[in-house]
Amino acid sequence: MSGDGEAKFWLEPELQLARNYRYSRQQLKEIESLIEDHYNELVRAWQRHFGS
Template structure:
């Protein structure tokens, strides 16, 4: 199961159930896919096909929605 937290600018931000315990988010679009750690800092974990400028933009979107992402993570994985 992969619950979507939000969509913005052609990107889907989601979690993969039971993947691992460290807080993170997956991002996918027509251009590629990436995984970012949310804790202890927002940091790129994996990248598939996104160029560096696009990764910076995605990270900025994560920073803007950080509270929503971490709240959704806690709500989903602590149920």
């Protein structure tokens, strides 16, 4: 991945790309895979920070 792009993914109700700026399809697949691997951790961190 690079620092030149930006992507936003919705985690709920299901993992979905919301916005992409300058990432290739392959890079987005890699990012999505990382999110899937850490999905529960990401959701828990969000809930701890913002409340459930």
